[in-house]
Amino acid sequence: DQQVKQNSPSLSVQEGRISILNCDYTNSMFDYFLWYKKYPAEGPTFLISISSIKDKNEDGRFTVFLNKSAKHLSLHIVPSQPGDSAVYFCAVREYGNKLVFGAGTILRVKS
Amino acid sequence: DGGITQSPKYLFRKEGQNVTLSCEQNLNHDAMYWYRQDPGQGLRLIYYSQIVNDFQKGDIAEGYSVSREKKESFPLTVTSAQKNPTAFYLCASSIGNGLNTEAFFGQGTRLTVV
Helix, strand or coil, rough: CCEECCCCCCEEEEEECCCEEEEEEEECCCCCEEEECCCCCCCCCEEEEEECCEECCCEEEEEEEEEEECCCEEEEECCCCCCEEEEEEEEEEEEEEEEEEECCCEEEEEE | CCEEECCEEEEEEECCEEEEEEEECCCCCCCEEEEEECCCEEEEEEEEEEEEEEECCCCCCEEEECCEEEEEEEEEECCCCCCCCCCEEEEECCCCCCCCCCEECCCCCEEEEE
């Protein structure tokens, strides 16, 4: 059973608008959440993270929101740029320092 | 420069052969991980190691083996028992010890069985 779900396989957004990527998790004991960005044939690069003691973390154009009661987190990118086009993975830290990843969402930013 | 190095970038293997993928890091990280990515799927954990000389199975460990004899190195062997080894393999490392830090990834190795 998937512990981390990204239900939208893809998302298309116009340049300059907001991109919202969503992620749901199953275990309320998860305490650390991360977003990664990945280009084809490359390793993922870290974008932003949030601890369970917070509900929002912002870094430039990227903001992550955490709703613990709904077991939901989202990544907002504003304004979206063509260079943001990539696959975005959310990840949670599980017991034993394991990172469990979602299936990813392909973001396409159209210029 | 500090980072994680995976080699080779592309690897071809004949069916029935074992092959070893290299992963080296000079970040002084305690924890290291191997993931596998298949088209249209997320990253699935194969093995991970939190400290030298110790490692644990991930979600899809069957057909794989690892060793962690040095802090800097975490090689992955894809054995002939792995039914569908063609995939993109990613190695990662993190400080570990329960700290809230991210994992850093290598550039990946694409393994193709011919």
